[in-house]
Amino acid sequence: MTEEQLPTEITKHSFRQKVWDYLMKNDLVNFPLIVYNRIPNFKGAAEAAQRLTELEVFKLAKVIKINPDKPQEPIRFLTLEANMEILVPIPRLRSGLFLHVTPVAGSSKNELRTLSKIHGLTVAGKPLGIDSKIKIDLVVLGSVCVSRDGYRLGKGKGFADLEFAMMMRMGAVTQDTIVVTTVHDCQIFDSLPPEIFKEYDVPVDIIVTPTQTIIVNPKLKKPSCIMWHMLSERRIKSMPVLQQLREMDEKEGKVVTLKEEDSDIETQKTYRSNYVKNKKRFKTKKIVSNDNNIGEEEEKQVKTRFLKKRTFNKVNSKDNNVFSNVAEGKMERNDKNIQQRRKNLKLKSKSQVEFSLKLSNISSGARIRDLKNALLERGIKPNEITWLGHRGICYLHFNKLRKNNDLPDKPIQVDSIMANLQQLCIGVESNENINARDFIIVKPAKPISRIEVTDMTSV
Known part of the structure; x- marks a missing residue:
C-alpha cells in the first residue's frame, strides 16, 4: 500500500x-x-x-x-x-x-x-x-x-x-x-x-x-524468551503448556512476574458478555434505612429475579397431590399463553427473513451437521436452516442483508453468498471420486426483489 x-x-x-x-x-x-x-x-x-x-x-x-x-x-x-x-x-x-x-x-x-x-x-x-x-x-x-x-x-x-x-x-x-x-x-x-x-x-x-x-535486510531481532510480565494468571491457567514452562523457569530459579491486571484482549468480549447476561437476570432496588444508632443512611442492594416460581393452590382431599380446579384452570390458561407467545415469536422470526436459498442435489449420506461444518468453514451464517435431507434439499434463511456500514458478522449480499457456496459437496466419504455432478446446486428460494437486484449490481 x-x-x-x-x-x-x-x-x-x-x-x-x-x-x-x-x-x-x-x-x-x-x-x-x-x-x-x-x-x-x-x-x-x-x-x-x-x-x-x-x-x-x-x-x-x-x-x-x-x-x-x-x-x-x-x-x-x-x-x-x-x-x-x-x-x-x-x-x-x-x-x-x-x-x-x-x-x-x-x-x-x-x-x-x-x-x-x-x-x-x-x-x-x-x-x-x-x-x-x-x-x-x-x-x-x-x-x-x-x-x-x-x-x-x-x-x-x-x-x-x-x-x-x-x-x-x-x-x-x-x-x-x-x-x-x-x-x-x-x-x-x-x-x-x-x-x-x-x-x-x-x-x-x-x-x-x-x-x-x-x-528483508537488515533483519529485525526476534523475541528470545517468554515475556511473563505481559501474561496474566488467567491466561496461563487456560494453556497447560504455559503452566509447564512457568514451572520449569521457577525450578531453574528464575523470577516469574506476571501481569497484575488481567487485560488480555481476547478475554474482554467474554467478560463483557457474561456481565450483560447476568445483569439482565437481576434488577436492583435501593433501600434506604434510617438507624439512629448508626447515625447515617445505609444503602442496601437487593437482587430480585425477574421470573417468579409458579405456585398452585391445593385442596384438602383424600389425595393431597390433587390440584384444585382453579389451579388447573390457571395452568391451562398459562399453557395457552405460552403456546401463543411461541407462535407469535415464530411468525415474527419468519416475517424477518430477507431472503432464502435452496440447496439441492444433497447426498443421501449427508447430515445436517456436515452442512453446518461446511458453512462454518466458508464463513456463512444463516439465521435458520430448514433441513430436508431425505429429499436431497434444504433451505438457508437469512434475516437481513448487510450494508456497507454494518458489522462484518452480518450476512453479505445474495450473489456473494451464492458464489461462496459454489463447488460445495457434503456427505461424500472420499474426495478422490468427486466430480461436478456431486456438487450441491444453489438457487434463490424466491424471486429476488428489485432492491436486492440493485444491491447485487453494486457488489
Missing part, C-alpha cells in the same frame, strides 16, 4: 482494518469471504505457496512450522508433497503446543491435500509437547499486513508471537531461524511505525507474494 492509503490513526488495529477493508472492497479474497479478525485467505495464495517452495531455505528444510490458517493450506500440502515434516500449532494452545505431521510413503495427492486441511491435521497429527528435542528449520506465518523492513501484524490475538517464544524456550528455534510469510501484494506497506511494535512481536525475514519475493 502507498502512503496515500495509510490510515489516519496510528495503531495496530487501524492498519489491520485498512487491509481488511481494502481486500473486501476489491474482491481479493477466497472463502471464507469475511476476512475481519482473520488471516485473510487472499487470492493468489496457491501461487505464493509455489513461489515459497522455490526458496533455497525451503529446499534445505526437513521440519517446517506452519500456521493453521486457510491461506497457508497450499504450503502445508506442498511441504508434505516434498516429504517434509510439518508442525502445526494446536488451536489456542488449549490442549498442547504442536501437532506433528509426517507424510506416509506412497500417499496420493488427494490424500495429502486432505491431510493438509484442519480436519486431516487433527486426525493424523501427533501431539508434541515442550519436552520435545525437535529442531525447526523454517517458520511460516500468516499475516494481515507486513512492511518491507520486516514488521508484521497478525490478527491481534498474539498466539503466533507466543508460539515463537515457546519454541525459543524449548530450543527448537534460534535467532537465525528464518521466518517467512505469504501475503497478497496489497498487504505490504513500505513501512510501519516502529513505535507500535513491542519486544514480543515476531518480525519476518522473507515476504512472498504471488508476484514477488522480498528479502
Whole structure:
C-alpha cells in the first residue's frame, strides 16, 4: 500500500482494518469471504505457496512450522508433497503446543491435500509437547499486513508471537531461524511505525507474494524468551503448556512476574458478555434505612429475579397431590399463553427473513451437521436452516442483508453468498471420486426483489 492509503490513526488495529477493508472492497479474497479478525485467505495464495517452495531455505528444510490458517493450506500440502515434516500449532494452545505431521510413503495427492486441511491435521497429527528435542528449520506465518523492513501484524490475538517464544524456550528455534510469510501484494506497506511494535512481536525475514519475493535486510531481532510480565494468571491457567514452562523457569530459579491486571484482549468480549447476561437476570432496588444508632443512611442492594416460581393452590382431599380446579384452570390458561407467545415469536422470526436459498442435489449420506461444518468453514451464517435431507434439499434463511456500514458478522449480499457456496459437496466419504455432478446446486428460494437486484449490481 502507498502512503496515500495509510490510515489516519496510528495503531495496530487501524492498519489491520485498512487491509481488511481494502481486500473486501476489491474482491481479493477466497472463502471464507469475511476476512475481519482473520488471516485473510487472499487470492493468489496457491501461487505464493509455489513461489515459497522455490526458496533455497525451503529446499534445505526437513521440519517446517506452519500456521493453521486457510491461506497457508497450499504450503502445508506442498511441504508434505516434498516429504517434509510439518508442525502445526494446536488451536489456542488449549490442549498442547504442536501437532506433528509426517507424510506416509506412497500417499496420493488427494490424500495429502486432505491431510493438509484442519480436519486431516487433527486426525493424523501427533501431539508434541515442550519436552520435545525437535529442531525447526523454517517458520511460516500468516499475516494481515507486513512492511518491507520486516514488521508484521497478525490478527491481534498474539498466539503466533507466543508460539515463537515457546519454541525459543524449548530450543527448537534460534535467532537465525528464518521466518517467512505469504501475503497478497496489497498487504505490504513500505513501512510501519516502529513505535507500535513491542519486544514480543515476531518480525519476518522473507515476504512472498504471488508476484514477488522480498528479502528483508537488515533483519529485525526476534523475541528470545517468554515475556511473563505481559501474561496474566488467567491466561496461563487456560494453556497447560504455559503452566509447564512457568514451572520449569521457577525450578531453574528464575523470577516469574506476571501481569497484575488481567487485560488480555481476547478475554474482554467474554467478560463483557457474561456481565450483560447476568445483569439482565437481576434488577436492583435501593433501600434506604434510617438507624439512629448508626447515625447515617445505609444503602442496601437487593437482587430480585425477574421470573417468579409458579405456585398452585391445593385442596384438602383424600389425595393431597390433587390440584384444585382453579389451579388447573390457571395452568391451562398459562399453557395457552405460552403456546401463543411461541407462535407469535415464530411468525415474527419468519416475517424477518430477507431472503432464502435452496440447496439441492444433497447426498443421501449427508447430515445436517456436515452442512453446518461446511458453512462454518466458508464463513456463512444463516439465521435458520430448514433441513430436508431425505429429499436431497434444504433451505438457508437469512434475516437481513448487510450494508456497507454494518458489522462484518452480518450476512453479505445474495450473489456473494451464492458464489461462496459454489463447488460445495457434503456427505461424500472420499474426495478422490468427486466430480461436478456431486456438487450441491444453489438457487434463490424466491424471486429476488428489485432492491436486492440493485444491491447485487453494486457488489
